[in-house]
Amino acid sequence: MEQERPHHRGRLRRLPSGHYRGLSWVHWTMNVEGRATGWLDALHHARLREALCHALARESLVCAAYCLMPDHAHFLIGGLRAGSDQRPAIKIFRRAWNEILKTAAQPAGLALQAYDHVLSDKERSREEFETMRGYILENPVRGKRVESWRDWAYSGCLVVGYPDLDPRQEEFHERFWRIYYERVKKGAEG
Template sequence: MHWTMAMNDRTTGWLTPALHAQVREFMLHAFVRYDLVCPTYCLMPDHLHLLWLGVAPKSNQRLAAAFFRKQVNELLQPHKLQKQAYDHVLRESERERGAFQSTAFYILENPVRAGLVAHAQDYAYSGNVVPGYPSLDVWDNDYWDKFWKLYEVLRKRNP
């Protein structure tokens, strides 16, 4: 699922390296609780893009998003996320590897389209979160091969 979570009143000024680290930690906790991974995310100055993928039949993105949003809103005070997140459930055709990776690259290119950086790799507030694999890096040349292998391993652990 591709989640977009906007700041209330499109507030800016809250995005810092420390907050980025906390958001990653909140994602990690949500993913362990609800059996998810995040192959790609991008924190923009006034909104967040999160591409989440379930790794078990019991994965629950809505509960994970509610948990994540509660944690983030407590951290952001006095700022907060808009009451309603936008979720795009990926159609079957969008879940195929090539199409899925295109969605991921689209998310990662947001800072370039916004004029924040010349190259997506230079943006400090994007990446991936796969619990148990801290060295997995979305910018590595072999990332997608590694990611899909890990995804299959994780799915087999959670029949």
């Protein structure tokens, strides 16, 4: 006879803090409380990008891909230097995003905690990484919101100092990795 597993209450368990520091990559999934909808529009997207930009800048991070869906969002975030730390950046970002959600056309708030998946060494290989980024960007296609992920207005990437960088661009992959490695090298130097 199969035993019932006890219902987990409280906070999600996190890996030790070192997994979120340095050059680590983490896929963050953030749900809106009660899967509420009605908050996502162009202004909300712009305000969210601004909040994310500040959080990334404070901890020397980049967002290789993000996708805002009507009731949740995905972010693929990586560090640029040994001192980068995703946990305080995510805390700052979630606090700011919650304030933005409160003022939305349909006020909402984020679920208590974000889900995270720290990428393993294998998942950080170029092919596996691009599969993860594709998974995030294809979310609106799987949700039958658009036929092509390129048509979804609420997705992109964010690298501080590169406002025109967009995964829809033909040369995006080469440009993103060139910028990323330049920034990592610069972070290692000083």
